[in-house]
Amino acid sequence: MTSNGVVIELRDVSLCYRLAKRKIPSLKEYAIHFVKGSLAYEELWALRDVVLSIEEGETVGIVGRNGAGKSTLLKVISGVLKPTRGTLRRRGWVAPILELGTGFDFELTGHENIYLNALLLGRQRKEVDEQLDAIVEFSGLDDFVRSPIRNYSSGMLARLGFSIATAWKPDVLILDEVLAVGDARFLKRCGERIEEFRQAGTTILIVSHDLAALQKNCRRCLWLEQGRLQADGPVGEILDRYREFVEGTGTPPGA
């Protein structure tokens, strides 16, 4: 492997959510605890020493049980959360589709949210102007774009989010379980668009519990367990081991 084509590189990345053991909502209490040295935190390490390097154009699936750190890993890679320890190196424009309704203001219309969302992703107004019709067309929302998105169904939100984030070819596309709610026809169109990006060299990261879909779409797969990168390799092999583990017949992690 040459380092030329590396798009994402994580070196010993750990991420800790510090949860105050006691709720300390006031400055006064904070000052008291600080002086007494009794600021107790519960440390929750969502990621531990993750070492990872992803090449340009790879499509990588990520599996793991709930709370294994999958979403946190995607948030670190997309730049929303900064690692507590370790370093992240990344190249190019990232389109993160992290959750339903990501980066939307529910009081605004679909139309207004297209601008808001795309600008939040670092696009310029002019670029949005150019792509507006294409985004609306792809989302299939038609006249709904003129009503506030609080009236949208989850499927409609997913469609809008996907349409915006993929209106420009990203260097890295991050999909976190977002396609679970779309209807068959829309999923097909998403699949086609993702395939187009893949052909054009976009790096794709997919978190999903739909193992069959991962098997079909990815070549490489990561398995996270309690914040650690449990396994990293060809999708078939990893998914077999993961399946065995989840069904309780496989070797437990760390054994």
Place this chain on the structure above:
Amino acid sequence: MKDLLRYRDLVATLVIRDLKVRYRRSTIGFLWTMLQPLLTMLVLTAVFSAIFRFELPNYSVYALAGIMFWNFFSQSVTASMNSLKGNAQLLTKIPTPKAVFPLATVIAGVINLLFALVPLFVILLVTGHSIQPAVLFVPVAILIAALFTFGAGLLLAPMAVFFYDTIEMISVLMTLLMYLTPVFYPMDIVPEKYRWIVRFNPLRSVLEVFRDPIYYGKIPPLTHLTVAVSVTAVALVVGIIAFRRSSDRIPFYV
């Protein structure tokens, strides 16, 4: 911070959203921006020319300019503090520089202040207050006030995220600060021995720099100007440093 320039279209959109949301639910919309300071001015003028009697000619202009300034400052600071929490949905999911939120808030405040200038000039005309060319200095004064407020907002917005009671505490301090700033009273009613408090209040120079060209029709004296620019520079630097230091931790707490 340099990212802010790249995200200028986003800031513009957030400003428009801010103004829209603020006025969407009220029937006369942005007219309130003009009406509110006028009504406050009427109340103050009634109270202070009938009851307390300040020796100030054309008190209503003095008070109105003060109220407009104060409204801008206090509303923008409060809104900045709420801006990170209010946009938690956005900043925990999209890697956007977080300073865009307080920045957009302050810019929206400036736009409101500009709207409020309209009734001010009407009052100037109605009361026959002379308008001097010095009034052209007002935009500069507004810029100084905006930068000062942005600095304060950058400092306080992360604090409001980390400590729930910052907002309550600041609202009390704001009331205190208002009385320590000659918003609606003239400097000379302050007893001699307390005058230094008002004099050392950093906000006071920023206010006078705004009001001098309107009320006294003169470019603010160099002393005021120097102090105003200095405290603004300090507020900005402190705000930027505080915000940068805490920016990475914000998504964990909002």
